[in-house]
Amino acid sequence: MSKIIEQKQQVVTEIADKFRNSKSAVLVDYRGLSVAEVTELRTQLREAGVEFKVYKNTMTRRATAETDLTELDEVLVGPTALAFSEDDAVSPAKVLNNFAKDHQNLELKGGVIEGQVATLDQIKELATLPSYEGLVSMFLSVIQAPVRNFAYATKAIAEQKEEEESA
Numbered sequence: 001m002s003k004i005i006e007q008k009q010q011v012v013t014e015i016a017d018k019f020r021n022s023k024s025a026v027l028v029d030y031r032g033l034s035v036a037e038v039t040e041l042r043t044q045l046r047e048a049g050v051e052f053k054v055y056k057n058t059m060t061r062r063a064t065a066e067t068d069l070t071e072l073d074e075v076l077v078g079p080t081a082l083a084f085s086e087d088d089a090v091s092p093a094k095v096l097n098n099f100a101k102d103h104q105n106l107e108l109k110g111g112v113i114e115g116q117v118a119t120l121d122q123i124k125e126l127a128t129l130p131s132y133e134g135l136v137s138m139f140l141s142v143i144q145a146p147v148r149n150f151a152y153a154t155k156a157i158a159e160q161k162e163e164e165e166s167a
Helices: 005-022 035-047 057-066 071-073 091-102 122-125 131-164
Strands: 024-028 051-054 082-087 107-113 116-118
Touching: 005 057, 005 082, 024 091, 035 051, 035 091, 051 057, 057 107, 082 091, 082 116, 091 122, 116 122, 122 131
Parallel strands: none
Antiparallel strands: 024 082, 024 107, 051 082, 107 116
């Protein structure tokens, strides 16, 4: 096998592994973004723990064939960048969606969530969800509410009894 074919196969394997190991992946069209804007986007994604890379569409199509994600092939037209996250399914969608609100040249195309092809609407819906830490915080708040309310009620009863005794 020639060296070039071997290198291409390594790239295909790399993309396929990223699709398999990521909790989510988002495909975007970045045409029209300036170098400064792309640098800003990459910085935001890196801070969120998201890997952002541009691959040739032909390599990505071969990777989708290996991972049974061939439904993505229809969005693999024109310049396409991929954002992968192995830790947080919400991060890529959230960062890219927020960036796209301020920069109209960034267009979300579709993606993969937990190994399943997701539509553009599903990606945008995912972007509106709070992060894992936010969900945990909300959950803990809900759990603490009955205990907190019980403590307030107990305190109110104790204060009322003190007022009755002192009167």
